[in-house]
Amino acid sequence: MADLRSNFLGIKSPNPFWLASAPPTDKQYNVERAFKAGWGGVVWKTLGEDPEVVNVSGPRYGATHGGDRRLAGLNNIELITDRPLEVNLREIAEVKKNFPDRALVVSLMVPCEEKNWTSIVKRVEATGADGIELNFGCPHGMSERGMGSAVGQVPEYIEMVTRWCKAASRMPVIVKLTPNITDIRYPARAAHKGGADAVSLINTVSSIVSVDLDNFAPVPTIDGKGSHGGYCGPAVKPIALNMVAEIARDLETAGLPISGIGGIGTWRDAAEFIALGCGTVQVCTAVMTYGFKIVEEMIDGLSHYMDTKGFRTIDDFRGMAVPNVTDWRYLNLNYVAKAKIDQDLCIKCGRCHIACEDTSHQAITHLVNGVRHFEVKDEECVGCNLCVNVCPVDGCITMEPMKPGTIDPRTGRAVSDKYANWTTHPNNPTAVGVAAE
Numbered sequence: 001m002a003d004l005r006s007n008f009l010g011i012k013s014p015n016p017f018w019l020a021s022a023p024p025t026d027k028q029y030n031v032e033r034a035f036k037a038g039w040g041g042v043v044w045k046t047l048g049e050d051p052e053v054v055n056v057s058g059p060r061y062g063a064t065h066g067g068d069r070r071l072a073g074l075n076n077i078e079l080i081t082d083r084p085l086e087v088n089l090r091e092i093a094e095v096k097k098n099f100p101d102r103a104l105v106v107s108l109m110v111p112c113e114e115k116n117w118t119s120i121v122k123r124v125e126a127t128g129a130d131g132i133e134l135n136f137g138c139p140h141g142m143s144e145r146g147m148g149s150a151v152g153q154v155p156e157y158i159e160m161v162t163r164w165c166k167a168a169s170r171m172p173v174i175v176k177l178t179p180n181i182t183d184i185r186y187p188a189r190a191a192h193k194g195g196a197d198a199v200s201l202i203n204t205v206s207s208i209v210s211v212d213l214d215n216f217a218p219v220p221t222i223d224g225k226g227s228h229g230g231y232c233g234p235a236v237k238p239i240a241l242n243m244v245a246e247i248a249r250d251l252e253t254a255g256l257p258i259s260g261i262g263g264i265g266t267w268r269d270a271a272e273f274i275a276l277g278c279g280t281v282q283v284c285t286a287v288m289t290y291g292f293k294i295v296e297e298m299i300d301g302l303s304h305y306m307d308t309k310g311f312r313t314i315d316d317f318r319g320m321a322v323p324n325v326t327d328w329r330y331l332n333l334n335y336v337a338k339a340k341i342d343q344d345l346c347i348k349c350g351r352c353h354i355a356c357e358d359t360s361h362q363a364i365t366h367l368v369n370g371v372r373h374f375e376v377k378d379e380e381c382v383g384c385n386l387c388v389n390v391c392p393v394d395g396c397i398t399m400e401p402m403k404p405g406t407i408d409p410r411t412g413r414a415v416s417d418k419y420a421n422w423t424t425h426p427n428n429p430t431a432v433g434v435a436a437e
């Protein structure tokens with residue numbers, strides 16, 4: 001039976017599923033119900049200094065939906081907690097007392113002055129909380145006041161504030177990164193240099209989610225105007241996975257603990273982040289959409305997956321995908337695959353043909369002897385995988401690797417069993433002549 005217990009920076013939790021700092025973790029009433037539902041930990045909604053911030057009193061969310069109206073991405077213009085600091089601190093202490101076996105990390109954001117950070121860190125430490133997360137990610141509202149992503153976009157500030165917090169506290173310090181930056185490795189390195197015990201990512205992606213074509217204003221609209229917000233949910237998962245992988249395989253930050261965030265809603269999402277090196281995962285949008293109980297499926301699903309694979313603990317497969325993330329130039333250019341259509345599953349909708357015909361390589365038939373028939377022409381197929389992605393029937397089209405030694409009818413050449421990449425390719429004017437991995 002899989003053991004899901006997690007020990008992240010010495011912070012123990014019965015499972016790696018934590019709630020991210022957001023509305024579901026804004027008060028004792030919510031956090032205690034989340035713990036009762038089975039969540040292993042929470043990061044409390046970001047605390048700031050008094051007087052409290054003021055949120056808009058109109059719509060603060062926008063969204064994108066799939067064709068079935070399922071939420072694809074969520075956009076928000078909410079600020080940090082708008083409840084008094086004293087109330088939050090009192091509730092945090094009570095929750096920690098009531099649930100000593102759960103992880104309780106407190107997210108913080110105050111002006112970029114040492115005395116401000118030192119003061120709030122000490123007050124949080126007095127609550128008995130397990131750790132702090134520095135919110136250098138919020139892209140709206142707070143960033144205009146020199147906080148959130150305004151700090152997260154300047155590696156020197158990240159390093160400086162992290163160092164202040166490490167000096168002021170015995171608690172583990174997690175630095176939460178903004179994705180609104182060109183190269184995530186720089187802020188991660190800065191956090192590492194400043195002494196961070198871990199990084200967490202991603203916070204939300206700057207976004208305008210839609211424009212109201214009657215009022216000609218961004219959505220959500222407040223009295224005729226809108227501003228950019230932060231995008232999250234399933235749509236941002238690929239961005240988050242890539243950024244996590246970049247940090248996990250960067251020589252300067254390799255081994256730095258990571259808490260993965262961004263579009264996680266199922267055990268499978270969580271397992272992918274763990275495979276890329278994350279010790280815990282954090283969830284926001286999925287809980288805002290479906291409620292606290294989704295953690296039950298996440299626990300069952302992850303346990304079952306681990307049992308099936310023979311993994312006893314999270315550490316048994318944590319980071320296993322990292323060595324397989326590489327740069328494009330190291331991909332094997334001798335590998336050849338062809339699409340194959342399962343005629344028993346094909347419903348003859350024609351989508352693969354249209355996609356291949358108009359985008360790709362005219363490699364799928366639509367009429368054979370005057371009859372609707374969809375079949376791959378190996379002599380044209382470049383193995384691009386587009387048809388697999390547009391086919392509405394799961395598993396109907398598969399990509400089949402060609403065996404070394406067989407002739408690829410497209411090129412007329414035998415498939416080689418030798419690994420060869422762009423660094424050594426004769427078409428590469430800067431080829432070095434020796435294949436590197």
Ligand SMILES: Cc1cc2nc3c(=O)[nH]c(=O)nc-3n(C[C@H](O)[C@H](O)[C@H](O)COP(=O)(O)O)c2cc1C
Pocket residue numbers: 020021022023045046074076078079080081107135137138176202203204231232233234236261262263264282283284285286
């Ligand atoms: C309404 C809302 C409020 C949020 N508030 C905070 C916050 O106060 N502090 C913070 O660090 N992140 C905040 N976030 C970002 C989330 O913690 C998380 O990083 C982001 O939503 C990505 O995760 P998800 O795709 O699971 O939602 C907020 C997100 C939402 C949707």
Ligand code: SF4
Pocket residue numbers: 338339355356360361362363364376377380381382383384385386387388
């Ligand atoms: S893999 Fe690409 S080229 Fe081959 S049939 Fe599918 S869409 Fe066409």
Ligand code: SF4
Pocket residue numbers: 341345346347348349350351352353374390391392393396397
């Ligand atoms: S998209 Fe899939 S189901 Fe539709 S014709 Fe092509 S193979 Fe058949």
